[in-house]
Amino acid sequence: TVQRHQLLTATGTSSERTIDVQINRLRRKIEADPSNPIHLQTVRGIGYRLLVD
Numbered sequence: 562t563v564q565r566h567q568l569l570t571a572t573g574t575s576s577e578r579t580i581d582v583q584i585n586r587l588r589r590k591i592e593a594d595p596s597n598p599i600h601l602q603t604v605r606g607i608g609y610r611l612l613v614d
Contacts, residue, residue, distance in 0.1 A: 562604055562607060562608055562609070562610045563608045563609050563610075563611075564607055564608040565577065565580060565607075565608045565609075566608075567608070568580050568608065568609075584601065584603075584609060587601055588601050599612065600612050600613070
């Protein structure tokens with residue numbers, strides 16, 4: 562699990578919207594159905610989790 566603040570620090574941005582946009586782009590590339598993500602999941606109140614088969 563990666564916390565949102567870790568992503569903000571790693572990318573050097575202060576805009577949380579930038580993180581949202583990048584996560585959305587990643588989901589469109591790796592998910593069969595980006596609106597129902599299986600591999601790149603949001604962990605509410607924490608950040609994101611990447612699940613690999």
